[in-house]
Amino acid sequence: MRNYILKRVLILIPLLLTVSILVFLVLRLGANDPAMAYLRLSRIPPTDEALCAARQLLGLDRPWAVQYLDWLWHAVRLDFGNAYVTGAPVLARILYYLPNTLYLAGVSLLMTIVLSLPLGILAALNKDRWPDHLTRALAFTGVSMPGFWLGFLLVMLFSIRLGWLPPMGKGGVSHVIMPAFTLALMSLCINIRLMRGSMLEQLNTRSVLYARVRGLSERRVMGCHVLKNSLIPVVTAIGMHIGEMLGGAVVVEMIFSWPGVGRFAVSSIYNRDFPVMQCFILMMTMIFVFCNLAVDILYAWIDPRIRTGKGPDACI
Amino acid sequence: MHLIKTLLRRKLNWVALPLMLLFGFTALLAPWLAPHDPEQVDLSQRLAAPGAGHLLGTDHLGRDILSRLIWGARVSLGSVLIIISLVMLLSLVVGCASGFMGGITDSVLMRICEVFLSFPTFILAMFLIAVLGMGMTNVVLAIVLTHWAWYARIIRSLVLGMKHREYILAARVAGTAPWRLFVRHLAPSILAQLLILATLDIGHMMLHVSGLSFLGLGVQPPTPEWGVMISDARQYIWTYPEQILFPGAMIFLAVMAFNIPGDTLRDSLDPVIRAEEV
Numbered sequence A: 001m002r003n004y005i006l007k008r009v010l011i012l013i014p015l016l017l018t019v020s021i022l023v024f025l026v027l028r029l030g031a032n033d034p035a036m037a038y039l040r041l042s043r044i045p046p047t048d049e050a051l052c053a054a055r056q057l058l059g060l061d062r063p064w065a066v067q068y069l070d071w072l073w074h075a076v077r078l079d080f081g082n083a084y085v086t087g088a089p090v091l092a093r094i095l096y097y098l099p100n101t102l103y104l105a106g107v108s109l110l111m112t113i114v115l116s117l118p119l120g121i122l123a124a125l126n127k128d129r130w131p132d133h134l135t136r137a138l139a140f141t142g143v144s145m146p147g148f149w150l151g152f153l154l155v156m157l158f159s160i161r162l163g164w165l166p167p168m169g170k171g172g173v174s175h176v177i178m179p180a181f182t183l184a185l186m187s188l189c190i191n192i193r194l195m196r197g198s199m200l201e202q203l204n205t206r207s208v209l210y211a212r213v214r215g216l217s218e219r220r221v222m223g224c225h226v227l228k229n230s231l232i233p234v235v236t237a238i239g240m241h242i243g244e245m246l247g248g249a250v251v252v253e254m255i256f257s258w259p260g261v262g263r264f265a266v267s268s269i270y271n272r273d274f275p276v277m278q279c280f281i282l283m284m285t286m287i288f289v290f291c292n293l294a295v296d297i298l299y300a301w302i303d304p305r306i307r308t309g310k311g312p313d314a315c316i
Numbered sequence B: 001m002h003l004i005k006t007l008l009r010r011k012l013n014w015v016a017l018p019l020m021l022l023f024g025f026t027a028l029l030a031p032w033l034a035p036h037d038p039e040q041v042d043l044s045q046r047l048a049a050p051g052a053g054h055l056l057g058t059d060h061l062g063r064d065i066l067s068r069l070i071w072g073a074r075v076s077l078g079s080v081l082i083i084i085s086l087v088m089l090l091s092l093v094v095g096c097a098s099g100f101m102g103g104i105t106d107s108v109l110m111r112i113c114e115v116f117l118s119f120p121t122f123i124l125a126m127f128l129i130a131v132l133g134m135g136m137t138n139v140v141l142a143i144v145l146t147h148w149a150w151y152a153r154i155i156r157s158l159v160l161g162m163k164h165r166e167y168i169l170a171a172r173v174a175g176t177a178p179w180r181l182f183v184r185h186l187a188p189s190i191l192a193q194l195l196i197l198a199t200l201d202i203g204h205m206m207l208h209v210s211g212l213s214f215l216g217l218g219v220q221p222p223t224p225e226w227g228v229m230i231s232d233a234r235q236y237i238w239t240y241p242e243q244i245l246f247p248g249a250m251i252f253l254a255v256m257a258f259n260i261p262g263d264t265l266r267d268s269l270d271p272v273i274r275a276e277e278v
Helices: A002-029 A034-041 A048-058 A064-076 A090-125 A130-144 A147-161 A173-203 A206-213 A218-255 A261-271 A274-302 B002-009 B013-028 B065-101 B103-117 B121-132 B136-163 B166-173 B178-214 B226-236 B242-266 B271-277
Strands: none
Touching: A002 A064, A002 A274, A002 B103, A002 B121, A034 A048, A090 A130, A090 A173, A090 A218, A090 A261, A090 A274, A130 A173, A130 B242, A147 A173, A147 A218, A147 B178, A147 B226, A147 B242, A173 A218, A206 A218, A218 A261, A218 A274, A218 B121, A218 B178, A261 A274, A261 B121, A274 B121, B002 B013, B002 B242, B013 B065, B013 B242, B065 B103, B065 B136, B065 B178, B065 B226, B065 B242, B103 B136, B121 B136, B121 B178, B136 B178, B166 B178, B178 B226, B178 B242, B226 B242
16 A cells, blocks of 8 residues: 555656646746736836846746746745735735635535435435436536526525525635535536446445345445445545536635635736746646545555556456 | 437437527527627616517616527537537547557657646636637637547547457458558547547536636627626626526526436447546
């Protein structure tokens, strides 16, 4: 197990380096001149001298490779430069907003897991009866629902019509319910279907048949054989959900005026504040990559076939 | 033919398929169907209630909502169609090159795919748009660049799975030229699978396009686009809530109309893909 984890962590190093090079190159290849954006945001008239001075200040007159290495050297020491708009260190700003986003995404993930497992199990155990039809219809509706519409519908119902929940901002528990549900719905619905499918698949395996033949109680069959194994695909999918949620959080934060990092990033895009965007995408990618690593390790821990390198077929 | 039979066997498709066709025709015939010019501003008529002159009322600039919804279908479906075709093209080239050539080409291409797959899609798309500039063309570009890698990997595994099937081996033993082998024996099967995958993804891509537009990064006003319309209407949520209801319902129905048949077709996918998808 330790070797497996080590191997997975080592692969990440070249991957993240390539990611950073790609981000750097895209920024430099773009049609926008960072020096120009810097001048505009600092309210300096863009004369030729001012442009020259700004290029020198930002180090844009050096070769790309030097610029990249210099940037990387600072980045590994957690210095992502200063934002053009405020002049404050970018990382500090991002870290200021990040906990709010993680809180939102965390509650959503929790909602997804807590709601999808029982609903998926319920649907599987009542296959082709009304609980199954109902949850499937719900899941179908959910995956087609645009988050930015659902958010407003919830506001209309629960804030405007009923006055139960606050329509925007961050505060107590009541503030997080609607944003988190809006963010969770897509993953929730995908997960319900996944859980149902994998549960049905497990119910049909020979090991379950054998357990029943041995006369084990239904509770034991479900708990020890069916449930444990049918959780495997659901666990793997969580990594994917986290990626979706990081992106979806941007939209949700805009709808509910949630003071998260996504809203901050969107405003930096409007302003063409390049250091902020660069730091934002790298942060989000790191979170995504590390969450996926955690999921992979969890997966290997549940299913020993993965870490020993023998495929699922090895057991048949 | 077989696919159509599979589709019609499920009752939900009896609703979804006509809806899909309806959206298709609306997109195609938008200039003739729309009762008004979707971009015509008439401030004397702003925020008019649904009535005889404007069937669904007007927005905050007095533009006819029905006409904007109709033209919105064209923007939405049109952009997704272009995105899907470009994604297919790019991933087909990369996936086949990777699967066929193997060796260094394969490992280099797959490493590149891995890098693209390690970004959260929506955030990478946002970033690309931030750099390239806002607007329709760049939305298309950004979504293509964020989605091709996943397809390329699937196509590669399809090619690898097929390379050793007996009919391909037989064709090779018979001395079929490589390109002919590809065009005659591999491409049809790969394309059929790809088409199903694409149907599955159309709804998802629509949500991406309108989501980016909602953030103000995608299609720019005054172009009638559903996401932009929701974003425009949000300030009237307390006073004119129906402004948000109509465009949202369009997105929802359109995405659903494509998701339902896509889901039915999922079961007829090659087992190789189904394994990859989970």
